[in-house]
Amino acid sequence: MRRAALATGAVVVLGLPWAVPRYFVFLASLIVVNSIVAIGLNLLSGYTNQLSFGHAGFLAIGAYTGALLTIHAPALPVPAALLVAGLVTAAVGLALGIPCLRLEGLYLAMATLAFGFVVVEAILNLDWITRGNDGLRVPAARLGPIALATDTARYYLTVAVAALLILAALNIARTRTGRALLAVRESEIAAQASGVHLAAYKTLAFVLSAFYTGVAGGLFALVVGFLSPDSFDVFLSVDFVAMIIVGGLGSVPGSVLGAAVITTLNDSLAGFQNYRPLIFGAILIASMLFMPGGIASALRKLSVAGAAGYPGTAPPAAKPRQGDDP
Amino acid sequence: MLSVEDLSISFGGLDALSGLSLEVTEREIFALIGPNGAGKSTVFNVVTGLYRPSRGRVTFRGDDLLALAPHEIARRGVGRTFQNTEVFRQLTAIDNVLVGRHAHLRSGVLRGAFGLASVRREEAEARELARRLLARLGLAEVADTEAGSLPLGYQKRLELARALAAEPRLLLLDEPAGGLNPTETQTLMKLIQRLRDESGLTLLLVEHDMELVMGISDRVAVLDYGRKIAEGKPREIAADPAVVEAYLGSGDGA
Known part of the structure; x- marks a missing residue:
């Protein structure tokens, strides 16, 4: 059942460029890029409860790093450029994460919001290298002999990178690191009492989150082909949230689904710019009211309700345990 | 093993502890009792590094605990449970126990991300150990249930399982019998004794249930308004006039 679903999904994802018009291949690439950002943001906000309204800033750093490498070091293979974009952004994440250890909730949201503005200002002021408001045209990158000159080629690149990053996120989530991050979110004092180094894991969440978003930024530069500071405004950060x-929150598949829904909505509402915030706000409120765990948890509940004979989440009442002889 | 000397701490001008000294020896079951607000949980929070006292020394097996962060104290073998249970509510019971095992596992973020064979082996071993611990505490059937949806008695046992997963040398139990029915309390008493007798643990507990305290403790210290008013074997404590005064005088019948 699960395998069949995965196989069907793989066929759909890989076959998509041959079945839909070119524009949708571009849109699908954007969804995949945003999925990577959403996973990165979820590692920070969903897993350790550190809310960020500055992820457009991380995306911009990755995007400009990737673009400048493609322009000035065309011999560098794409995977290496993406890795550098991720690492540079991760370093910035570390630098932001350490002072943010002292902040929580709204204060952290404000600090990350400010970070997003600072990045845009920095891009504007570094115009000798970023070309400021004129924008930066990103040439087609090369992967060995293949030029990634078509939407289809770029789509497959994003899918391959995303597949690796999703697999890595799933692996992290279900092993020691992922559990420690969740433990920090659930109870800081109990996590510490279990030997979890609070500051280290909160900072690690920032670094990981920035790395994912930086790699996504490198892909974003290649997919969109043109960067300017206004592509990375605060509304993009809000979209990621x-x-x-x-x-x-706290779900890797949920991140992908959320990215698909919001990216598609954004695209279909492009003609109604004035109503966009209204419609978005309504969707967010409805989602929090009726689907507090997001699409991921709603689907989980549906599948649980569908499976017959499932004992449910209610534990057995406090009956005497086995081997209990008072 | 654990030595607390001349400990003082105050919150907003109120002395929570003043000049408290305690000496817990290895393989001992030591109980802290006293009326509400006497400072019992404060002792736990100082020993586990959550509070910094204004005066005093706390050493555990030669280490100065006041110089260590909470996670470092945990890694040196001091485990604890909490008065108002602090399970990781949205994690399954087994994942709660696996977090307890955190300090014994090696896999970091990179090795975890690549899902290396060594990580998978370590995970499998840890899960096996977690299942055994859950079974030992009668939680085998709720291993995959979200901890937050378990009844209080289950959550208390789960906290204990999580603490035991770290293989502590000293275990601090904050009102382990709080909210348990008499049958559950009996089982808990046997378990605490087994932990000492079979696993060689040292236990420091805060408890209001006098049957439990008098039944299993080797020594008891009585706190009142942040000061130690008595210390000794359970029988001596029960007969101590100062203790009777503190309890009966405050209307908090024991």
């Missing part, structure tokens, strides 16, 4: 709320 919307993705993980709609998709499901």
